[in-house]
Amino acid sequence: MDFDKEYFNLGVLDTLSYKNTLIHRLDPRTKVIATFAFIVTVVSFPKHEIAGLIPFFLFPVVVFSLGDIPVWFILKKVLVISVFAVFIGIFNPLFDTHVIYDLFGIPVSGGWVSFFSILLKFFLTMCSALLLIATTSFPGICHGLRKLGIPEIFISQLLFLYRYIFVLMEETLRMVRARDLRSFGKRGQGMSVFIHLIGTLFMRTIERAERIYHAMLSRGFSGTIHFIKRDHFGRADFAFLSITGVVLILFRTYDLVNLIGRHAEKMF
Amino acid sequence: MSHHIIDFKDVFFSYPDGTEALKGVSFRITHGESVGLVGANGAGKSTLLLQMNGYMLPSSGLINIGDMELTKKTRQEIRKKVGVVFQNPDDQLFMPTVYDDVAFGPLNLGMSAERVIDRVNSSLQTVGCFDLREKPPHHLSGGQKRAVAIATVLAMEPDILVMDEPSSDLDPKSRRYLMRLLKGFRHTKIIATHDLDFILEVCERCLVIKDGRIVADGPVSSILTDQSLLEENNLELPLTLQETHMR
Numbered sequence: 294m295d296f297d298k299e300y301f302n303l304g305v306l307d308t309l310s311y312k313n314t315l316i317h318r319l320d321p322r323t324k325v326i327a328t329f330a331f332i333v334t335v336v337s338f339p340k341h342e343i344a345g346l347i348p349f350f351l352f353p354v355v356v357f358s359l360g361d362i363p364v365w366f367i368l369k370k371v372l373v374i375s376v377f378a379v380f381i382g383i384f385n386p387l388f389d390t391h392v393i394y395d396l397f398g399i400p401v402s403g404g405w406v407s408f409f410s411i412l413l414k415f416f417l418t419m420c421s422a423l424l425l426i427a428t429t430s431f432p433g434i435c436h437g438l439r440k441l442g443i444p445e446i447f448i449s450q451l452l453f454l455y456r457y458i459f460v461l462m463e464e465t466l467r468m469v470r471a472r473d474l475r476s477f478g479k480r481g482q483g484m485s486v487f488i489h490l491i492g493t494l495f496m497r498t499i500e501r502a503e504r505i506y507h508a509m510l511s512r513g514f515s516g517t518i519h520f521i522k523r524d525h526f527g528r529a530d531f532a533f534l535s536i537t538g539v540v541l542i543l544f545r546t547y548d549l550v551n552l553i554g555r556h557a558e559k560m561f
Numbered sequence: 562m563s564h565h566i567i568d569f570k571d572v573f574f575s576y577p578d579g580t581e582a583l584k585g586v587s588f589r590i591t592h593g594e595s596v597g598l599v600g601a602n603g604a605g606k607s608t609l610l611l612q613m614n615g616y617m618l619p620s621s622g623l624i625n626i627g628d629m630e631l632t633k634k635t636r637q638e639i640r641k642k643v644g645v646v647f648q649n650p651d652d653q654l655f656m657p658t659v660y661d662d663v664a665f666g667p668l669n670l671g672m673s674a675e676r677v678i679d680r681v682n683s684s685l686q687t688v689g690c691f692d693l694r695e696k697p698p699h700h701l702s703g704g705q706k707r708a709v710a711i712a713t714v715l716a717m718e719p720d721i722l723v724m725d726e727p728s729s730d731l732d733p734k735s736r737r738y739l740m741r742l743l744k745g746f747r748h749t750k751i752i753a754t755h756d757l758d759f760i761l762e763v764c765e766r767c768l769v770i771k772d773g774r775i776v777a778d779g780p781v782s783s784i785l786t787d788q789s790l791l792e793e794n795n796l797e798l799p800l801t802l803q804e805t806h807m808r
Contacts, residue, residue, distance in 0.1 A: 311700070432657035432697065452657045459699040460651050504652040507616050511645045512717060513637070513669030518656075521664045521677055 296469050300462050307459075309362060309427045315529070316360035316428045321437030323530040327537045328425040332418045334541045340407045341393065344550040346414065351540075353420045360428045367427065371419045378415035382408040431455045436520065449518050460501075465494060565592040565627060565642075565720040565749045567613065572622035574608060574773075582608040583619070584773040590766075595743075595750040597760030597781065600770035601795035606725075606753040607648075609770065613723050613751070614643040627720065641670065644719030648726040650706035654698040659690065659709050662698070666717040684715040688742060704735030711742070722748040728756045757799040761785055769794055 310317070316324075331352055338345055357364050389404035425434070432452060439448045468490055476482055543549075567590040574583040582605045590596050600606050611617045612624060615636030624631040626639045647653045656662035663685060667677040685691040688708040698706060707727065714722065727743075728736045736759070743750065743763050752764060760767060760781060767784040769777035771794055777784055784790065785799055797803075 307697075308700075311696070430658075430697070432661070435657070453655070456655055456657055456698065501652065504647065504649070505655050507611075508645075508647055508653050508655060509665075510616065511614055511640055512666035512713065513640060514665075515637075515669065518665070519668035520661060521668065521674060521681075523660070 296466055300466055303458075303462070305366065306423075306427055307431070309366075310430045310433075312361060312428075314359060314361050314428075316356055318529070319533055320526050320530045321429050321433035322440055322526065323534055324425055324429050325434060325437045325441065327534060328421050330537065330541055331421050334545050335414050335417045337545070338410070338414070340410060341403060343406060343410055343413065345544070345548055346410065346417065348544045348549045349417050352537075353417070353424060356421075356424045356428065360424065362424065362427050367420065367423050370423055371416060374419060375412070375415065378412055382411035385411070439520075445517065452518075457501075461494075461498065464497065465490075468494065566590065566625070567721060567749070567751070568623075568625040569612075570623040570625075572612065572619045572624060574612065574617060574619050582773055583612070585622070586770075586773070586775055588768060588775055588778060590749060590751065593747060593749055594766055595764045596752070597757075597764040597767040598751060598753040598770060599755070599757065599760065599767060599794070599796060604770045604794070605773045606770055608773075610645065610723055610725050610751070610753055613721075614640045614645055641717065642720045644714035644717055644722050646710050646714050646722070646724040646727060648729065650703075650710040651698070653710040653713060654706060657697055658694070659685070659696050659698065659701070660694040662709065663694075663713050663716045666713060670717065680716045680718070684712040685709075687715060688712045689738075703730045704732060704738070707731060707735070707739065708742075711739075720749060721751070722746065723751045725753050726755070727752060728754060728759045755796070757785055757791075757796065758801050761799045761801065 331349075335346065335349055356362070357367075385408040386402060386404035389402060389407060391403045392400040393403045393406060394401040429437075432455065435448050435451050435455075438451075439445065472482075472486060472490065476486070567588075569586050569588050572583055572586045573581070575581045586605075586609065598606055598609065608617070612619060612631075613626070615631050615633075618631070618633065618636075626642055629635050629639060631639055654662050656665055660681060663681045664677050667680050672680070681694075682691065685694055688711050690705060690708050690712060693701060693705060693709065698709070701709065707730075711724075711727075727739060731739065736756075740759060740762050743752075750764070752760065754760060764781050767777075767779065767781045768775055769784060769790065776794070777787075777790055786802060788798055791797055
């Protein structure tokens, strides 16, 4: 039943992206640009930075709440892929043993700091990428990318991928179920059956592709796919982009955590 | 508008593997007629439909659509006149959203944006799916997919509507809705199906195809009541005509 679970997971993310909230209503271009700017800014911090990254958590928090996205669902996804980030950073503490902080008497080496910094950056960038997908429909993202100058052929590929991944997965799901219902114990679950399954799926896909092409020809397809413009760049988009821009620059150039700390020190 | 005619003259067709699917098919369908096409599985129904807009060209014989002969050169033109609704809406709806899909045909015809928008809106309203326009096809039910598939073809304003198994996979209510919808169209219609009650309701004329030949052609009232003819073709009396046997 693993396949069922994966399929429904994909479905949840897809359904989320069709909600109707302030964030969902923004032009896809706005969100693509904002997300890209956010990722670049976060990644641009030096490798020992931790305090400077903390204010950036504001961005996902705002999108989570305005976009009405279930936090736990996204966090689980980030956790699953965080294994990669852990492997990238896990050897830093071994290589870089130079002590740079003294935390309540415990010496902290540069390796641990940079490891932690990698994890933070990973968390922030993954969160924002997933939030982009959860708040923007996939066709929306594709149209946004197209208007930002990505070549037509890639966009068509992505759109067909999106359109047929669900069809294909449902087909696979039915085949896997049919196999499971008639295989008792280990027999039927083995590699050879799996290979046949994949082969059949491949053949069916080719046949389907032919039928789709026929359907396209029937409606006058002659090489390029045309779209009608529907999104428009409104005031909300302008406001969202300018606020994001200003905040990103502010967070990047001023060490806010340090400033707040000093003010707090003075007050008491 | 007297030229919405489909004229098949002695059409033969073989698949590349040598299977002879059509063996001398001749018939003439005139403007505004609605015709049911029935026959056993593998009798050649789908092949016949695929000939109508030039996806496959006959090995020999002539096909005239309107006043134009169907050839490799004219088939682009003919596809504007003949709208085909495929059996599986997942094949027909290939664009990411309902709106884009319905706009696909008109945009390919090179129309201006405003006219395309008009056509998309009006054809979606005709099939009652206007509220679904921003949805991706995989969020639609089977009945909705079918209705949208019809809208994609209507948006091109074809003269002739060709449908392959339009009522398969539909629940009774959606099927009833589709019948009402089709009865409202004044296009020339050709409907291939095993759903004989559907034909009884929607069509006036019926063609029976067997082993690549037309074996019967006449008004629905005489063909669909001919029990021996139907049984010879793996068919049976429409359910609505069987009631007397039930009690």
